[in-house]
Amino acid sequence: MYRLDPRYSPAPESVLIAGWQAVAAHLPTGPAVVAVDGPPSVDWESLTDRLAAHRAVRLLDVRAHYAPPAEVRRRTVRPEDADDPYYCKLAENPLDDLFDELPRPDRPSEGLLIVYGPGAALVEHDVLWYADIPKRYAEAAVTAGTGVNLGLPSERADHRRLFYVDWPMLDRHRDALATRIDGWLDVQEPDHAVLLDGDGLRATLATLARRPVRTRPFFNSTPWGGHWGQQLGFNPGARNTALGYELIAPEAGILIGEGPQAQVEVPFQLMCVRHPEEVMGAEVYARFGTSFPLRFDYLDTIGGGNLSVHCHPREPYMRERFGWHYTQHETYYMTIGSPDTRVFLGLREDADLDLFRKEVEEAATTGVPMDPTDHVMTFPAEQGRLFMIPAGTPHASGADNLVLEISATPYLYSLRFYDWLRPDANGNPRQLPYEHGLANLDTERRGEAVARELVQEPRTLRCGDGWREDLLGALDEMFYEVRRYTLDAGAAAGDDTAGRFHVLNVVEGEGVIVETAAGDRHELSYGETLTVPAAAGAYRLCATGSPVKVVKALVW
Numbered sequence: 001m002y003r004l005d006p007r008y009s010p011a012p013e014s015v016l017i018a019g020w021q022a023v024a025a026h027l028p029t030g031p032a033v034v035a036v037d038g039p040p041s042v043d044w045e046s047l048t049d050r051l052a053a054h055r056a057v058r059l060l061d062v063r064a065h066y067a068p069p070a071e072v073r074r075r076t077v078r079p080e081d082a083d084d085p086y087y088c089k090l091a092e093n094p095l096d097d098l099f100d101e102l103p104r105p106d107r108p109s110e111g112l113l114i115v116y117g118p119g120a121a122l123v124e125h126d127v128l129w130y131a132d133i134p135k136r137y138a139e140a141a142v143t144a145g146t147g148v149n150l151g152l153p154s155e156r157a158d159h160r161r162l163f164y165v166d167w168p169m170l171d172r173h174r175d176a177l178a179t180r181i182d183g184w185l186d187v188q189e190p191d192h193a194v195l196l197d198g199d200g201l202r203a204t205l206a207t208l209a210r211r212p213v214r215t216r217p218f219f220n221s222t223p224w225g226g227h228w229g230q231q232l233g234f235n236p237g238a239r240n241t242a243l244g245y246e247l248i249a250p251e252a253g254i255l256i257g258e259g260p261q262a263q264v265e266v267p268f269q270l271m272c273v274r275h276p277e278e279v280m281g282a283e284v285y286a287r288f289g290t291s292f293p294l295r296f297d298y299l300d301t302i303g304g305g306n307l308s309v310h311c312h313p314r315e316p317y318m319r320e321r322f323g324w325h326y327t328q329h330e331t332y333y334m335t336i337g338s339p340d341t342r343v344f345l346g347l348r349e350d351a352d353l354d355l356f357r358k359e360v361e362e363a364a365t366t367g368v369p370m371d372p373t374d375h376v377m378t379f380p381a382e383q384g385r386l387f388m389i390p391a392g393t394p395h396a397s398g399a400d401n402l403v404l405e406i407s408a409t410p411y412l413y414s415l416r417f418y419d420w421l422r423p424d425a426n427g428n429p430r431q432l433p434y435e436h437g438l439a440n441l442d443t444e445r446r447g448e449a450v451a452r453e454l455v456q457e458p459r460t461l462r463c464g465d466g467w468r469e470d471l472l473g474a475l476d477e478m479f480y481e482v483r484r485y486t487l488d489a490g491a492a493a494g495d496d497t498a499g500r501f502h503v504l505n506v507v508e509g510e511g512v513i514v515e516t517a518a519g520d521r522h523e524l525s526y527g528e529t530l531t532v533p534a535a536a537g538a539y540r541l542c543a544t545g546s547p548v549k550v551v552k553a554l555v556w
Contacts, residue, residue, distance in 0.1 A: 014200025349447030509548030
């Protein structure tokens with residue numbers, strides 16, 4: 001059965017504390033300065049009120065010492081990006097750029113001084129806690145109009161700053177603190193905080209970096225979304241489920257604890273920062289640094305609509321304009337599809353680029369509808385088919401598909417050409433950064449070349465008693481490949497990471513047991529995604545209950 005809350009036990013020496021009273025009791029007796037750092041999406045007033053309700057403390061809010069808002073904006077967004085409503089280059093600023101001058105409070109002669117807010121760790125302190133709330137909360141708050149951008153605590157937040165300024169700055173800051181955090185404080189539930197001690201956090205991540213691990217999944221809701229995810233229990237009261245976050249490293253979390261009332265969610269990326277070679281392998285780490293380079297997510301249009309026709313930045317544009325050092329190559333694996341549903345992919349042989357531009361601009365500026373199939377090819381979205389989508393290729397999933405999107409990690413750069421004149425959740429036109437899209441459109445791969453190169457036939461790589469492994473898709477310009485295991489009921493297939501991580505997803509059948517040579521055992525059910533770190537080495541897939549198919553991706 002698909003698990004919404006895959007959970008892992010903390011290392012034996014860990015200290016896990018639940019409830020505000022117990023958390024407050026874990027503060028030092030003093031005199032001491034306690035820095036409580038974390039993102040702006042934390043409800044800092046509630047956090048400090050609850051700590052102060054159980055301990056006598058003095059408080060210092062570092063947000064009161066930020067530079068003026070105009071200066072924060074000037075420091076964090078390049079002048080050439082200021083007029084782009086969609087994107088800006090990833091901010092490279094250290095968090096101390098938020099301040100003209102850091103506060104330098106007097107040390108207490110007795111009791112505790114709690115310095116809190118984003119950047120609190122920059123103030124001299126004795127104990128460091130990191131209060132965290134997963135990024136999905138920040139994105140939802142900005143959408144609802146209640147979010148806060150980093151360094152601008154009194155202004156209405158926007159997604160552009162959240163994605164391209166706040167998160168890069170906050171992630172670097174958090175990652176730099178990883179070796180010296182004394183307590184990881186999970187504040188997802190305002191009335192019930194949970195604290196994991198820093199040594200326990202690091203010991204647990206060290207263990208998980210060497211064994212198969214599944215991140216906590218969730219689905220968001222969009223204008224095009226469907227309802228497959230709701231069948232699993234996600235967003236039952238929402239209008240739909242659309243983008244399913246199985247493994248998107250910048251936002252993924254690992255649940256550590258013994259149950260819903262005694263668990264913390266820790267960023268998957270923190271494990272990659274602490275143990276990059278164990279998780280990714282030495283060669284992948286040398287190429288990508290601590291950025292975990294693959295993602296698995298779902299595009300759910302079952303009972304929904306077509307995605308926008310869009311493309312993704314080509315590598316020079318992605319590097320120079322947006323600041324990522326690798327680009328957003330994608331693939332679509334059809335977990336659910338049929339000969340009657342479709343995927344939009346690649347330019348037609350006879351596509352008129354001038355007419356395409358004209359129709360895209362008219363649709364975006366004056367609301368004139370267009371028919372994308374006049375310019376873009378479509379293919380039957382047959383279940384089990386893989387579509388290759390190199391950067392620059394126009395594409396979209398049609399309605400009534402469940403796409404397992406196996407892609408490079410960058411995920412916030414959908415350069416939309418056309419979105420069917422569809423409004424957003426608030427009734428406004430959806431953003432269409434079509435100029436970026438047109439600047440990245442691959443005009444060379446057309447017609448028959450699209451069908452031949454991007455819709456490949458499976459090729460068997462290995463086989464054994466009751467199983468085989470097929471290569472579904474690989475291109476020289478894409479740094480990863482997608483394979484698929486087919487196993488009879490009860491069959492077992494051996495594999496080895498050989499120094500490179502694998503990512504697995506059960507696309508048909510009940511599921512598999514993943515067993516490593518070290519004795520780790522992980523159940524993986526239909527629809528679930530699992531990371532097998534490079535350090536896991538040899539492992540086996542054992543089909544349970546029925547024939548099964550398992551997709552595997554790896555960096556070549």
